[in-house]
Amino acid sequence: MRKLLFLLVSMIIGGNGLATASMDGGSAQRGAAKAFYCTGCHGFNGMGTPSVPNLAGRDQDELIKKLNKFKKKKSSIMGLQLAKFSDDDLKDLVAYFSSLKKSDRGQASYERDIEPVIEWRCISCHTAGGEGARKSGLNLGSYDALMAGTNQGGDLIVPGSSETSSFMIMVTRKDHLRMPFGAPPLSDDEIRVLRMWIDQGAKNN
Numbered sequence: 001m002r003k004l005l006f007l008l009v010s011m012i013i014g015g016n017g018l019a020t021a022s023m024d025g026g027s028a029q030r031g032a033a034k035a036f037y038c039t040g041c042h043g044f045n046g047m048g049t050p051s052v053p054n055l056a057g058r059d060q061d062e063l064i065k066k067l068n069k070f071k072k073k074k075s076s077i078m079g080l081q082l083a084k085f086s087d088d089d090l091k092d093l094v095a096y097f098s099s100l101k102k103s104d105r106g107q108a109s110y111e112r113d114i115e116p117v118i119e120w121r122c123i124s125c126h127t128a129g130g131e132g133a134r135k136s137g138l139n140l141g142s143y144d145a146l147m148a149g150t151n152q153g154g155d156l157i158v159p160g161s162s163e164t165s166s167f168m169i170m171v172t173r174k175d176h177l178r179m180p181f182g183a184p185p186l187s188d189d190e191i192r193v194l195r196m197w198i199d200q201g202a203k204n205n
């Protein structure tokens with residue numbers, strides 16, 4: 001709920017500034033910078049959720065047609081979302097979502113989704129010489145190291161079962177040992193994509 005409110009407030013504040021340079025085709029790069037208005041509902045990397053459709057890797061023309069239809073129906077959820085976006089913004093957004101690999105539709109990827117989270121939130125402690133690596137032996141510097149687990153905790157990832165993977169338990173537990181240690185928790189989106197990746201087999205993809 002807090003996230004939704006943040007999204008709405010940032011749309012009101014930021015929305016007017018979005019009508020930028022006009023160009024024929026959309027730019028995936030510019031779209032990436034605007035996509036966070038959409039991923040709050042459409043999921044991390046536009047991969048969708050059980051109740052909101054996936055946008056990743058889809059045909060640009062099809063997406064633009066749908067958006068133009070929504071724009072006319074101002075009372076629908078999407079109509080309300082789109083009121084602030086110029087035609088150029090929509091072209092950029094569609095270029096961005098469409099550029100996400102087609103094979104990745106609804107499919108989490110280690111390289112694209114998991115590695116950046118680990119690098120941003122975990123690696124400072126879980127690399128050779130870091131506090132976490134020293135205390136637990138867990139090195140998160142590579143896929144192989146993550147899958148190797150630790151002497152103390154054994155396997156941290158059980159492919160196909162996020163519920164029983166102690167990696168997930170460590171990032172969602174409620175006490176002082178929740179990871180990242182001594183820092184704010186991972187976001188709901190990050191937790192969701194980690195779960196999805198493990199449930200889909202924790203592949204090195």
Ligand code: HEC
Pocket residue numbers: 037038039040041042051052053055063064066067076077078081082085093094
């Ligand atoms: C508040 C949540 C929310 C936000 C924010 C949001 N969407 Fe949606 N979107 C939805 C829902 C729900 C649907 C399904 C609605 C329907 O089909 O009537 C949808 C449908 C769509 C569809 C049609 C997909 C299909 O297969 O039919 C497209 C395209 C789309 N959204 C793009 C976007 C873009 C681009 C943004 C960012 C500017 C965005 N959405 C922001 C909730 C949201």
Ligand code: HEC
Pocket residue numbers: 118121122123124125126131132133135136137138150151152153154156166167170171177179180181182183186
């Ligand atoms: C500020 C440093 C720090 C950060 C950042 C950090 N950790 Fe840790 N981590 C530790 C320490 C210290 C331990 C050992 C805790 C203990 O057992 O006392 C640990 C232990 C763990 C363990 C338990 C390993 C085992 O053998 O049971 C897991 C799993 C883990 N961390 C995952 C993560 C993940 C995933 C992230 C990023 C989301 C992360 N950590 C970020 C410091 C950190």
